[in-house]
Amino acid sequence: MSADIQEPELSTTAEREAVTVSAGVTPSKEWVIVTRGIERDYDMGGEVVHALRGVDLAVRRNEYVAIMGPSGSGKSTLMNMIGCLDTPSAGEYWLNGVQVSHMNDDELARVRNREIGFVFQTFNLLPRATALHNVELPLVYAGIPSTERKKRAKEALDRVQLSDRMDHRPNELSGGQRQRVAIARALVNQPAILLADEPTGNLDSGTSAEIMRVFESLASTGQTVIMVTHEADVAAHARRVVVLRDGRISSDMRRDKFTQQLVSSH
Amino acid sequence: MPFLEAVRLALTQIRVQKLKSFFTLVGVTIGVMFLIAIVSIVEGMSTYMEEDFVGKLMGVNSFELRRFPNINIGNTTDEMWREYMRRPPIEDVDLDPVREALPPGSRWAIATGSRDLRAESKYGPSRQVSGSAVDGDYFAIKKLDLDHGRLIAPQEFESGAPVVVVGQDIKEKLFPDVDPVGRELRLNGLPYRVVGVAAKRGSLFGSMSLDNFIVAPLNSPLRRVTQPRGVLNVIMVQSPSGEDMTEAMERVRTVMRSRHKLRPAQPDNFALQTSESALAFWDKIKGYLTIAGVILPLVGLVVGAIVIMNIMLVAVAERTREIGIRKSLGARRRDILSQFLVESATLSTFGAIAGIGLGFALAAAFGGVSGMRVSVAPWSIGAGVLLGISVGMVAGIYPASRAARLDPIEALRQE
Numbered sequence: 056m057s058a059d060i061q062e063p064e065l066s067t068t069a070e071r072e073a074v075t076v077s078a079g080v081t082p083s084k085e086w087v088i089v090t091r092g093i094e095r096d097y098d099m100g101g102e103v104v105h106a107l108r109g110v111d112l113a114v115r116r117n118e119y120v121a122i123m124g125p126s127g128s129g130k131s132t133l134m135n136m137i138g139c140l141d142t143p144s145a146g147e148y149w150l151n152g153v154q155v156s157h158m159n160d161d162e163l164a165r166v167r168n169r170e171i172g173f174v175f176q177t178f179n180l181l182p183r184a185t186a187l188h189n190v191e192l193p194l195v196y197a198g199i200p201s202t203e204r205k206k207r208a209k210e211a212l213d214r215v216q217l218s219d220r221m222d223h224r225p226n227e228l229s230g231g232q233r234q235r236v237a238i239a240r241a242l243v244n245q246p247a248i249l250l251a252d253e254p255t256g257n258l259d260s261g262t263s264a265e266i267m268r269v270f271e272s273l274a275s276t277g278q279t280v281i282m283v284t285h286e287a288d289v290a291a292h293a294r295r296v297v298v299l300r301d302g303r304i305s306s307d308m309r310r311d312k313f314t315q316q317l318v319s320s321h
Numbered sequence: 322m323p324f325l326e327a328v329r330l331a332l333t334q335i336r337v338q339k340l341k342s343f344f345t346l347v348g349v350t351i352g353v354m355f356l357i358a359i360v361s362i363v364e365g366m367s368t369y370m371e372e373d374f375v376g377k378l379m380g381v382n383s384f385e386l387r388r389f390p391n392i393n394i395g396n397t398t399d400e401m402w403r404e405y406m407r408r409p410p411i412e413d414v415d416l417d418p419v420r421e422a423l424p425p426g427s428r429w430a431i432a433t434g435s436r437d438l439r440a441e442s443k444y445g446p447s448r449q450v451s452g453s454a455v456d457g458d459y460f461a462i463k464k465l466d467l468d469h470g471r472l473i474a475p476q477e478f479e480s481g482a483p484v485v486v487v488g489q490d491i492k493e494k495l496f497p498d499v500d501p502v503g504r505e506l507r508l509n510g511l512p513y514r515v516v517g518v519a520a521k522r523g524s525l526f527g528s529m530s531l532d533n534f535i536v537a538p539l540n541s542p543l544r545r546v547t548q549p550r551g552v553l554n555v556i557m558v559q560s561p562s563g564e565d566m567t568e569a570m571e572r573v574r575t576v577m578r579s580r581h582k583l584r585p586a587q588p589d590n591f592a593l594q595t596s597e598s599a600l601a602f603w604d605k606i607k608g609y610l611t612i613a614g615v616i617l618p619l620v621g622l623v624v625g626a627i628v629i630m631n632i633m634l635v636a637v638a639e640r641t642r643e644i645g646i647r648k649s650l651g652a653r654r655r656d657i658l659s660q661f662l663v664e665s666a667t668l669s670t671f672g673a674i675a676g677i678g679l680g681f682a683l684a685a686a687f688g689g690v691s692g693m694r695v696s697v698a699p700w701s702i703g704a705g706v707l708l709g710i711s712v713g714m715v716a717g718i719y720p721a722s723r724a725a726r727l728d729p730i731e732a733l734r735q736e
Contacts (some may be wrong), residue, residue: 113485140649140729161653168651179646179733183337196651240650 070307082149087247087279088114089138093146093156094302095132107130108302109146114248116283119274121290122283124299130188131252133299134283138171138250139163151247156305168196176253178233180225180246186212190240197244211239215269231262238269242278249273251282255289263277267292327663334636334664334673336539345632346672348625349712352618353673353705356701357680357697358613360704362687363607370603370627379526379596380462382566383559385572386411386419391555408590409581410552418580422572428559430457432538440535441507442495448533450491451681455545460486462559464513465536468492470502473538481540486517488532511542524692540735566595622708625672626716633665633720643733644724658725665717666710673709677702685699 073082074091082089095107107128114120124130135141136148142163148156155166172193173179176181180189182223190208199207212221215235224235234254241249251270254264271292274280290296291310298306308316334540335342371647389405413431420429434453439446451601457630459465468489477484485506493503501515513535522531534709548554558573560566577591637644644657681697688695 135730138649140733160657162647162658164651165655167649173649175733179649181643181646192647192649194488195646196653196656242326244651 064095070113076110078147079154081152081154081301082113083145084152085115085309086113086149087116087118087151088112088281089147089149090143091147093133093136093143093148095129095141096135096144096180102105105302108142110299110302112303112304112307114279116247116279117274118282119270119279119280119292119294120282121293121296122299123285123287123290123296124283124305125285129282129302130299131284132302133249134252134281137248138173138282139166163200164196169244170247172232172238172244172249174237174241174249174251174254176256178225178230178237178257180233180236185222186217186228186239187237188223189236190243193240193244196225205241211243212236214242215239223296229262230258231265232282233313234258234262234266235269238266238273242273248279248281251280253284254282255284263289324663328667330660331667333562335668342633342671345629345668346625346675348621349669349672349680349709350625350676352621352625352712353708354618354680354683355621356618356708357677357701357705358616358618358683358687359610359696361681361684362697363614363692364701365684365688365693366601366610367607369694369698369725370600377575379487379594380409380464380557380559382561382563383462383557383592384566384570384573384595386415386556386558386577387554387592387594390598398605400412402566411554411591413551413553415553415555415577415580418576419558419573422561423558423569424565425574426565427457427569428462430455430459430462431553431555432456432459432557433539433544433552433554438508438546439498439510440495441490442501442504444499444504445495445497447495450508450535452532452535452537452543452547454537454539454541454544457557458559459491459536459557463558465522466520468518468520469500470515470665472517473536477708478538478540481538481544483513483541483543483657484516484537485513486519486536487515488519488534489521489534490530491636492518492727506535508537508543508724509546511543511546513537513543526676526704540591556697562622570595596670622712625669626712627663629716630671630720631715633661633717636664637661637720637724640724641727641732641735644727645729645735648727648729649733654725657727658721661721661724662714662717665721666713669713669716670706670709673705673712676709677705682706 060221073086075091076082076090083181090110090112091181093107093110094105097104097106110129110133122130122133132141138142139150139158140163142158143156146156147154150166151170153166155163158166181192184192187205187208190211191204194204194207209218209221215238217232217235217239219229220232225236228236258266267289269281270282274294280293282289284290294310296306296308296310297304354370386407388410408566416429417430424559432453432455434451435573436451438452439447440450453459456478462722465486467486470486473484473486485508487501487506491506495501495506496504501518504515506513506515519532524530558566560569574589574593578589581590647657684695684697688691
């Protein structure tokens, strides 16, 4: 990967426009994510750590984006920000046309429930609940009645080819199956974005490929997918790769260009 | 989160951690157990006092004119006692003015009595008995029914014949194998003939027998060994109705005050005792018992609450990651709060239900051993369950609000 990092660059002029219009202006509908100069500082016992130092990012509906970066680059912080688990110290975050950067805890919980489907490296399934019940959980918090919930959870499991495993608990499932349950759970509320954090980090290469195929097919059916990873060959599946370094975007490019760069650096 | 969902979740949690749940519940269980047991025992005693005890000692709609109250289990101070001793006795000569004052339809009886008479017969060992020399409608007012034989005849009352009606204890102990009717009995050395045996009356508090008595005519020799000449223990009056009784009591009070030459400012120097006045002392005791019945379980419940709070804090710590997952999926603070509150309340309600069962068992065991009646107050079941729920809620508030305030990022990071 190129070491000469210059100014954070955006891949298209449209993206540049989306993030550079004046603060407080609602982005146009095609943008599912727009961040404007997001900063995040942590107070680590008197010493202030700048995890994000002004991130401008715009993601279109239906995009498949990988966020990369070495550890300490701020990619986890950015992921928490995009996932509405955290709010920025400065800057704006617009999700699906709504500014979420100033929301309180409960409002953020609502947004997470409706707009975001998480897929974690460690799956994060409830160990004592069946696959079906795990998938039902977001619907429970959305206040969907039980029968409707069961129906939709089954459909979601069906989409990841796990209908025959819905009464199994996580410890009765393989790693790949667990991650597919997690994907079903992430999709069950039809979120605006599917947000995956190192989704193949705990899987062997065969299973990783299987999971990547699931993401591939979801992306091809129009699901917006954002994947945080430090593995270049995982990121290579995405159609756009955003690289973070020291709390800033150091590069943002289309896949063809990224793959080229990947090949040339080897 | 819907309430039922939260309850279901709580039940799963309890099922998964049976032993821990059991230990958590012990405090609440013991608290509620004592509450139910004490309430049942007090309630049983209460029913007993109100229906049985007074019914056995005093007839319906009746009152007694005495020198001082004989049912006086509350505190009798030395001063009260000295005042009692200064009072004039009730005398034979009081009877006629009292009778004249009574509304029509009233019954009356008079009696002198002693509780430590020596009774002997040829058939069994001698024993201490209580004896009364009576006149008037004594048997009717006291509801003394005959088992067999006959009552004392009017001529025998008139002449003061040495005949007696005896209680079941006398029959069993002094005449173990023979029918006492027609046989001789000695009371403090003097001979009497038994003419009737009274039906069994049972006992007070499960131990104080009410069948160890002998009744003779007032003018029989028994009177001389019980009271000085001309002195009565009691004049009893029974009215046809409760209203008549109140009326009769007021009239008797007026008569007695004038006979004792009391000025309006002076208090009565005689006692008019009704079943209600006899019960006044019981209400006092019941009050104390009820306070004990509240404070004792309270200690158990406070301990129970502390244990539950502890366990819930541990549960929140252990399940931090679960809380993180739930929050990432859209659980709001109030969802997490209610999840843990419901869990805590469900847990402690289980404890309370177990306590209700054990409390009944304890009360029943107490009743079995002591012979006292125990009765379950329906409200105590409701109170037990309600206490369980509220102890759980109170104990759960702090742990649940800690869980609700957890930062999802931190919580997800936890192993």
